[in-house]
Amino acid sequence: MEKPITVTLTENSNGLADCPGYKLAGVACDIRETGKERLDLALVIAEAPCNAAGVFTLNDVCAAPVHVCKAILEQPAVRVAGFVANSGNANACTGEQGMADAREMSTLAQIETGIEQPFLVCSTGRIGRKLPMGKMKAGMAAAAVQLADESESSLQAADAILTSDTRRKVATARFVYQGQTVTVAGMAKGAGMIEPNMATMLAFLVTDLEADNSTLKDALTAACNKTFNRISIDGDMSTNDTVLLFANGKSGIEAKDSPDLLEAFREAVYKVCDILAEKIVGDGEKVTKLVELIVEGCASEANAEKVARAVGNSLLVKSSWYGSDPNWGRLADAAGYARVGLKEECFDIHYDDVPALIGGRPQDQNIPQWKAIVAKKRFRITLNLNQGPASFRLLTSDLSEAYVDFNKSE
Template structure:
């Protein structure tokens, strides 16, 4: 048994649960819809400069905010604030986009009397359009006035970063370790353009532990690899993916590698990321089903993951799930074209706990039960290659005609 306990809850206000964080969510009509009822700019303000680390999209085409944050985190180990907007990704906007991202940081920094490298910026929304900086500047001014460590403001901030999401995504973990308590909490957005090595997603995670930038980065990299890099909705990788973790040190608990507090922090961070990742998948654009795809008995983790991705990104597979069709042949085909050297004659396959294949032989007597399983809103598919001891899993969704209609553009 681990020498610590982690209690997870989504009945919370996200980062407002963490001591040392103040938040705001305001409306400034970034979408140019003449709509001041929709929140679209969030501010996360730290009580004092705090250690931070980030993980970003691996897309060769990176948005201006991503490039800005990578540069800032390479120059400073602590930050004082994060400013984030929805409605405009500030991606593929050239030098002007970089200036806009820098100006957003500078505007916040001026309000806090800190250097602009102490501020990180995130954007999400439509690609290829300039930021309406006059509106954004007014929004930042208002957010600086409103920022407070209240539950209401925590929820407003979580709402302000949403795009095609239908609901806010917040999670909190309370950790008891060696008689001492600390908190890890986060908020995220994401519903479309979701494929591992992150997605059109933003995620901000705060904790009250005391940790260095390198320690946070070590824990965060692990957590992301087991959560956000294990989901896919539509197979598209974004230009703006960003996960930021910040530690306020308010609990006084020092977290260093190779200690029980590090393990507790890393596990809590991973648990929060996994829950947020599941919320992103469940809120996928016009999806009707959430599927966990597990590949076991692989000769390597790489083989298991490659097969998972091939199956989860197959349009034929996803379409059959939408139609509640237990078309296992499409899964076997996708596993095969991953070209990892599997042996179909050794393959076992289960829909939930219902056998579909045993040693490559169809279990047709269970056909009615297969249909019942894939008619559910959530189910698990387990493929055992019987080649080794490695396993991986991904969360994914079906694909509906409503998804196509939603994403067909203007």
């Protein structure tokens, strides 16, 4: 009997450069048009044409680069060269000009790199402004010259996609199959306008496994459903959310070689997405607390999700977390208005592992422990309805007055 394949995760990695067969660059070309020197354009290429898959926002107001990516990936058996992404301008709500500019981003990347396969394109930043294409052209030319497979180039690319983020977000997972290491590396951005399906977020994953587009799409969709689609900071869904996964086959290992190999790959994709999702919530705009909210004991996963979203998006609940107030009454209220048939006499609440409510009865003797837990920067709350086997996990955050001040204007 073969030993199970172990997947190891490096949370603070060198980003996409950890994966063989990719070159990266991050440059400053003043897309924000502020005159300030800030990295704002990332260019990533595979050393050979690669397969790819994407998951995108469900917002009816969908940015031009999202449409362009979808159109490219819908082509049968398509192979792509890599991707180009900018921060500082979302190219959303920009009409036909925006679509033309997004297509031109892909074309410019092809011209500057001399690669004939299409490039996927992503943008993030302020909505409703046209891309400064003159600056984009200059930035693309500079990025193409600086492409390298070194960690410095990789981290610059990771920084170039940031907007209101305070730190870069990278992670790498690896496993060994038949003596050969397979890598999945990722980078992401996101700090505000964060609500499932997905968030104001971009995430890019690369692997050296050989996998076809459908295998990549299945693995990415499964991972997103359990990670990026289960985070919330402020309840707002973005116009530009995109998660892309690329596979260049450089390892010489094929996903179809064995079920165990495929399962290890799916686990690696999940682990990278999971830590990137947590980094996004932890870096939320003016967030001071990261809360792992677990709802269990529900009749269905849909019911558990309703309760989790009601609690995790409640302004009263989030405000109490900011104040380090273990106000379980607000949790119970929000869980109740989810309207899933909650019964008070069956309802349990725990802060970490400390009971706050058992069978609808307050456990006031634990008040000092609740307060200590909610004062931490990261804690867990478990709501158990004791009505069935289903559960749902949501990563969410508190809400501070600094968030309002930060977002009252751009």
